[in-house]
Amino acid sequence: MPLDKKPGVRGRTPSPDAAFDLWLQRGLHAMFDDVAKEPIPPELLALIDRDRKR
């Protein structure tokens, strides 16, 4: 879901707020997407697996 974007008007230059929102959204994705893509620590998976086999 996008940040609080103001409805843009076709053909007009984006407002500074909209430009900042876009930059912020990209920056946050760059920062947090890696975290989600990283492999899950094996000890965490092992913890779940041990409980599963219990």
Place this chain on the structure above:
Amino acid sequence: MPPLDVATLPDADVSAVQSQECFHDMLVGCLPRLRQQAMALTRRRADADDLVQAAVTNALAAQASFIPGTNFKAWMARILRNRFLSDVRRRRETVEMDDAPQEAFSRPASQEASIAMDELRVNLARLPADQRIALMMSAVQGLSYDEMSAELGVAVGTLKCRVFRARKQLQAWLLGEAPVDAPAKAAKIDAGLGARAHVKVNRAATRGLHA
């Protein structure tokens, strides 16, 4: 203990075993998003990993209390957040919170994309934790306010306010605009470390002005 042979169990027990298997699969499946949320709350990778591990341990211990068919992601998100809040409360009594925001979200220097991204990392760490996670869940995980409300157990209006304030505050810090007026009450409610660090910075600055 030998594995259960589901074929030999009565229907009710088969259902229980299947839902238990499903529970573990759901848990593994939601780990990536939990790690993002933990990162947004704690600001440090090592702390985020510890938080996720603690939340998973709590969830495994409490799995009997999860009602199959209800929102598992929300259930896990609440466990994670509650664990974070109890950790913060415990640490407040013993640990100085004056941690350096520069270290937040730290990565090897070679991975730094730009000075602007560094600035974003530093300033994101200054936000209260509850604003940070609301902003991340909205902008990165793409959740609606209703979904966020279910996961965090916080009213939609409050979440809208937190996302708005977070964005405006970052804009003010990063673009050098007038700072957002953050009432003391909001800083109290936002149980994040960032708020405390920021208050400390402000107090230090005030002392400097009067020196």
